[in-house]
Amino acid sequence: MNDLELRAEADAILAELVGDPTGAARLREDQWQAVAALVVERRRALVVQRTGWGKSAVYFVATALLRRRGSGPTVIVSPLLALMRNQVESAARAGIHARTINSANPEEWETIHEEVDRGDVDVLLVSPERLNSVDFREHMLPKLAATTGLLVVDEAHCISDWGHDFRPDYRRLRAMLAELAPGVPVLATTATANARVTADVAEQLGTGAGEALVLRGPLDRESLRLGVVRLPDAAHRMAWLAEHLDELPGSGIIYTLTVAAAEEATAFLRQRGLEVASYTGRTENADRQQAEDDLLHNRVKALVATSALGMGFDKPDLGFVVHLGSPSSPIAYYQQVGRAGRGVEHAEVLLLPGKEDEAIWRYFAETAFPPEEQVRQTLAALAEAGRPLSVPALEGSVDLRRSRLETMLKVLDVDGAVRRVKGGWTATGSGWVYDTERYARVAQQRAAEQQAMRSYVTTSECRMEFLRRQLDDEEAAPCGRCDNCAGAWADPAVSAQTLAGATKELGRPGVEVEPRRMWPTGMPALGVDLKGRIPAQQQCSTGRALGRLSDIGWGNRLRPLLSEQAPDEPVPEDVLKAVVTVLADWARSPGGWLSDGPDAVSRPVGVVAVPSLTRPRLVASLAQGVADIGRLPYLGSLAYTGTSGAHAARRSNSAQRLRALAGAFAVPEDLADALARTPGPVLLVDDRTDSGWTLAVAARLLRQKGADQVLPLVLAVAG
Structure with missing residues (x-):
């Protein structure tokens, strides 16, 4: 032929x-x-x-x-x-x-x-x-x-x-x-x-x-019209979406940086009568397929999605892509906006950057390859074990979060230093060199990408040309279509009524805090005699937090308050007031102490604080304020035993966190006496929860001293 x-x-x-x-x-x-x-x-x-x-x-x-x-x-x-x-x-x-x-x-x-x-x-x-x-x-x-x-x-x-x-x-x-x-x-x-x-x-x-x-080939997309709409805050951006989404052509995708933001935006837009669906890493597979099908057949105006939708959605007539928050890389941004306009002559692409974007970039920035010392610890632990070790078992020897540990092992596997087998991982004994220069250059590249994304937002030059140059497209030239080439077309105005609604929705406080129910694997090998299921009589109950650090509502208020650079000051009045609202809603919810359901708990007999090394004034004032407004006795605070690793363990994996926390707290005699005199549920107050292990350890101690239940109440959930 x-x-x-x-x-x-x-x-x-x-x-x-x-x-x-x-x-x-x-x-x-x-x-x-x-x-x-x-x-x-x-x-x-x-x-x-x-x-x-x-x-x-x-x-x-x-x-x-x-x-x-x-x-x-x-x-x-x-x-x-x-x-x-x-x-x-x-x-x-x-x-x-x-x-x-x-x-x-x-x-x-x-x-x-x-x-x-x-x-x-x-x-x-x-x-x-x-x-x-x-x-x-x-x-x-x-x-x-x-x-x-x-x-x-x-x-x-x-x-x-x-x-x-x-x-x-x-x-x-x-x-x-x-x-x-x-x-x-x-x-x-x-x-x-x-x-x-x-x-x-x-x-x-x-x-x-x-x-x-x-x-x-050249990377220009002649159907795309790029623009940036800079608005004062998250409420303005949410209101803008509510008022202008129907003006965008066809159906499309609204990308967010976090799951929490996707869920917040979906809820608000639905309240405003817009047909949208959420698509995130938490979305069940059947629901994902339904959401994809609904968008393919234009039964929804938009999917509100994280990068879980990513590169793989194929809809040639997708009419728009809007980003509620700026990705950290212009290359990733180009990848996502490229979903639009593949089979139509005209598609709109808008970026609505937020002040919180960089804080979210930092929060999710654990992509760098671990330091050589931690890699060598991992290889040594595998070599000394003489048998395959699972990732949970390795956590006892290596101070890395599980996701980062798993990524590191996969790289070492390809490099020939370890091998994945049935039952876990083993060391091969092959020589392995830590490529310090390469990992440093990759980290520098990530920083350069973030700076490029800042420049994309502020540039007065052609936006498509900017993105094409980031991809080393030698044919990059002004597009003549974007807001910098042809003038802004997106009206940034929003009505006072819609803005008020968005402000109210984003200001709605309260998320559930799920308790830990199983101890991490391998704790006895670390000298901590805890394993298996946490006994029901030692667990804490499902608690409440004011918000998530990753959301665009209360997260924006809480991130600066709880940042490492923030001064330790008494809890702000607006934050305390919102916490009290969360507490009141919790009390009236099914199972709350003011409900009449069969699973309702008794009214808390008092408030207990978790001691803080970094923010003692904040936590103490929060606990005392909740007690005063709720007309509950302030029973006191747990005490540190001298172990100072509790807060240092925040970024560690579960086994290392629990190891640091296991002996860190004690119940002072006056607190133990108060619990013995008035048995019943207690509110356990802290500033934040990352993994839930501080709350689990504290609850176990309190319940061993007579608390019927421990109800965690914190300002923020990380993630």
């Missing part, structure tokens, strides 16, 4: 793929160039093209052509569950049988494995996390490597720690690449890679210059 015949066959497949009954659909020349490289030359290709360019068309057309010529199935590694669902449906139109293996469908894995073994699957979409599963890596991956006809690495920037969305699971692909049969083509695709990330991805995937076709 000559090139013209192959090109005609490819175009016919494309027409089926996009549902074109006329058969008029044609691959563009750059798309055909990529397809030909894969199918004819069996090369490796790295494609860096804007969102909407048609990367999926390349690998589906190539798949169909290769399968017709006897090749094995295509394996697509993608982090995008939403995109997986879209692509399975679109592939079916072209007669391509696609299946997915990801965290949302474990009940189907065995059946899918059997279908792959029988050769019934044309395309297998795999989440990168599966690559690090022991069973998948040892049993499924070798089979795939031996039979794969085309390997596709989607969102390939995730493989690079220079990228904005680094995922160490992706590095597992090195092993699969090494085991591929000679001549198996490889396609890596991304829409958001600057020159540094492109070079890093090419090196890691073995698609360096000389071996591979590198297709890098």
Whole structure:
């Protein structure tokens, strides 16, 4: 078959793929160039093209052509569950049988494995996390490597720690690449890679210059009109959304920086009669699918989403993207706004930055690779154990949060220093070098990205050109469409009535504080005789907090009050008043001491404070103020035993926190006497709760001294 015949066959497949009954659909020349490289030359290709360019068309057309010529199935590694669902449906139109293996469908894995073994699957979409599963890596991956006809690495920037969305699971692909049969083509695709990330991805995937076709196109999106609306505070931004959302074209996405902000915005917009749905990391999988379907079919005006929606939602006629808060990277921002305007002539993109954005960036900034000392501690703990250790078991030896510890282990796994096996992790004994210079440069890159995002907000130059230059697009030029090129079009005005409603909604105090019910794994090995389930008679009850540090309502008030730089002063009057409101609402809620439900608790007999090393005046005044206004006796404060690690443990993992806290508190004699004289529930007051372990330890002590129940009341929940 000559090139013209192959090109005609490819175009016919494309027409089926996009549902074109006329058969008029044609691959563009750059798309055909990529397809030909894969199918004819069996090369490796790295494609860096804007969102909407048609990367999926390349690998589906190539798949169909290769399968017709006897090749094995295509394996697509993608982090995008939403995109997986879209692509399975679109592939079916072209007669391509696609299946997915990801965290949302474990009940189907065995059946899918059997279908792959029988050769019934044309395309297998795999989440990168599966690559690090022991069973998948040892049993499924070798089979795939031996039979794969085309390997596709989607969102390939995730493989690079220079990228904005680094995922160490992706590095597992090195092993699969090494085991591929000679001549198996490889396609890596991304829409958001600057020159540094492109070079890093090419090196890691073995698609360096000389071996591979590198297709890098201009990143302008002619349909997008970019703008920034700078408003005084969160209430103004929420009010602006309520009044102007319906003016935006079609349906779209409202991105927020935190789950709490997404939930707050969704609740308020719904109150104002707008059809919106929340989409976050807390959203159940079935609800996610429903939300995606509602947006696809324009049953909602917008999804209010965190980055959980991310890169993978495919709706060509998406009319707008609004950011309620500024992402920390212009590259990540470009990735998200690129969801809009792919199949329409005009789409609006607006950024509504907030004063709290940088505080939220700092709060979620635990992305740097840990210091060498902590890495060496981990390797030593694994070597000394002589058996596999789970992550919870390792927490007793390594002072890192669980998510950061897991990420570090995955990197060490790829580097050959550790290995994931059934039962946990083991050290390989292989030599390993801590790349100090690289990790420092990555940290500097993150700081530079944050500064670039600040500049994006304030620049008077073309916004699209600014973003394209951040991605090293050599063809970047003024777009003529953005608010700086063509003048502002978004009216920042909001009505007094809507603003008052937003202020009231954001000012609504109170969130639940869930108690700890299980002690961390491995505490006896740390000299702390606590394990298993916390006995019911030693647990604290579900408590209340004024707000979350991550929300845009009370979070904005509480973050500066509780920052490390804040002076220790008595609790402000407005904050105390809001806490009392929370307390009153709690009392009247089902199960509260003023309700008449069957599970109602007795009225608290008094108030107890958690001692504070950093904010003693704040906590003491809060406890005394609650007692005075609630007409409850102030029973006193727990005492420190001399252990000063309690607050230093705030950023540690659960095992290390509990180790520091286990002997840190004591019940003074006068407090013990008060509890013995008047048994009953007590309010336990503190400034904040991060992990819940301080409250758990304090509640255990109080209940052992006679408190019937311990009801935590804090200013803020971290996260």
